[in-house]
Amino acid sequence: MIKITLPDGSGREYNSSVTALKVAEDISPELAEEAICAEVNNKPVDLNYPIDTDSTVVIHTFKNDKGKEVYWHSTAHLMAQAVKQLFPDVKIAIGPAIEQGFYYDFDRDEPFTEEDLQKIETRMKELSAKALPYYRTELSKAEAIELFSKMDETYKLELLEDIPENEIISSYRQGDFIDLCRGPHLPDTGKIKAIKLLRTSGAYWRGDEKNKMLKRIYGISFPTEKELADYLHFLEEASKRDHRKLGKDLDLFSINDEVGPGLVLWHPKGAMVRHLIETYWKEEHLKKGYQLVYTPHLGRANLWETSGHLNFYKENMYSKMDIDGQDYYIKPMNCPFHISIYNSSLHSYRELPIRLAELGTVYRYERSGVLHGLMRVRGFTQDDAHIICTPEQMDREVDKLIVFSLDMLKAFGFKEFLIYLATKPEDCVGEKEDWDKATASLANSLQKLGLEYKVDSGGGAFYGPKIDIKIKDALGRAWQCTTIQFDFNEPERFDMIYIGGDNSAHRPYMIHRAVLGSVERFFATLLEYHSGNLPLWLAPVQIMLIPITDAQINYARKIEEQLLEQGFRCELDSRSEKMGYKIRSAEKNKIPFMCILGKNEAANNQITLRQHTVGDLGAMNWEEAIAILRKEL
């Protein structure tokens, strides 16, 4: 008797060996139809995996992430099969599922063209129609090497090299296609109903730019055509939210060829939003005991030698400039300046922690291919601060910082965050014990606050481990905002000290942090998050005054003056156009409120409000209107 336990705690009994598929069939025909793979005693397996002992069984469908992953991974195999049939000379590399779909890397001299993608997609559909079963075969390492040598799949052989001798290796075959793969997979290719190959790109073998660049094809698939159509619709909608498009449409910023790539021009409306963000930022920091500072954009070579940047950060720094025979560098970071401020006088332990904050504009060389709107630029303003404290104060400061960061991001409307703990990279300064201690301290803070996080192994800065908080853009790509970095490099290098209670000099700890990350990136993410519909307090123009005829222009001017007096940002549309035209124009510019003023309003001393995307709010007196506006702030 074999006892099967299901996730809801219910159980089923079988007389002899049973498969996950059979269990699914016994639960419901729908589940059997939708089933993709299973987990038996927490081990991912194919649906036809024989279960011989008492087990817990979970059936995965496309509705959950594990099911999706297997579904897409199986589609990647299907694509590779189609590619091998159409282009027998290509060598296959790797083809995993990703967050939205899958890709497969191929070694081929010619690029894949649009027409190639079409052909591959068509062939995939033909292969899917045949409902070819995915067969699993287990082999020894020697057998696997023999198999893939015969097929001359050199990349697979390279992967095999890294697998330990005694490990059982599996391969999967559907039709004429065999791939080295851990699995599990779909029962057959017929489950893959709707397929779209999305784009091609180059990708380095094993993600290392020293290796050969392979040709990658990205795609996605779904169990129904409708889901595919919905996904493609989502992509279209997302591109409307792209901050680069909104920036142009709403006249917020531009990046100009003549000025230079990666260098941002903030137009008046964008600058207003930035001003509002920065003002709020400064106020909040003052409340948290930060002190504002300003520092220069250049510094002597000496300074950057002391800080270590010329050693560890040189490839991101612009070339030196000569001033009176001395070498200077434009700053890629603010820390040496903040430290210089700290070091300008002697500090007692009673003064600590000292928190120096600056909206500091830095310039970093970014390789041409990585620039991306405002998300990745060459000149940007960090909302930077350095916290200098005693070792005992360190943990508490980190705790406060995490809370402060999340509160600040929430104030701008964000709700979902991805938190990472980035650990020691290979190229770095400092002792291993210090790294371990600091990393443990950061992890401890996250755990204490009950926050979920992932470990980004080797992702730390050269001077210390860090906590990063990321926010997603319109297309689901994550961008780093908050970074909290421990730095035990610079206090040493700059010989920072404080006088302790024992009347002797001690080395302080230093935390380097940015909450928004960079104002540019944060602004871009904010725009995308709100689809350009900024909340009232951040809208560059809050109210558009719309007189219905020229006869109401004077009345509109009076209202405009009163609104300005109350601190609202408004504009008057005095063009000789019909009201509908002016409303359309204000709606398209995503202005939160419109104030419609016709002869009725003028006669009764009233205001008619219209709210963006909501519509007409009706006529009202001044106090009512102000109350509505205030409520939205």
Added chain:
RNA sequence: GCCGAUGUAGCUCAAAGGUAGAGCAAUUGAUUUGUAAUCAAUAGGUUGGGGGUUCAAUUCCCUUCAUCGGCUCCA
């Protein structure tokens, strides 16, 4: 930097080996309008830059710059 695609008016897009056209926006005039586009006229371009092929290039070729999608790298 690497792989691929793209570059035409302020914006969105057409056309084409014989020197470019529309809609929106802009300007001017008429219109004075009640909740998402009033009508008309005008103006706007060295087709990203440079070079080559050709009687002729914006179209074909080379090169360079930039943008877009990825890779690597990062706030």
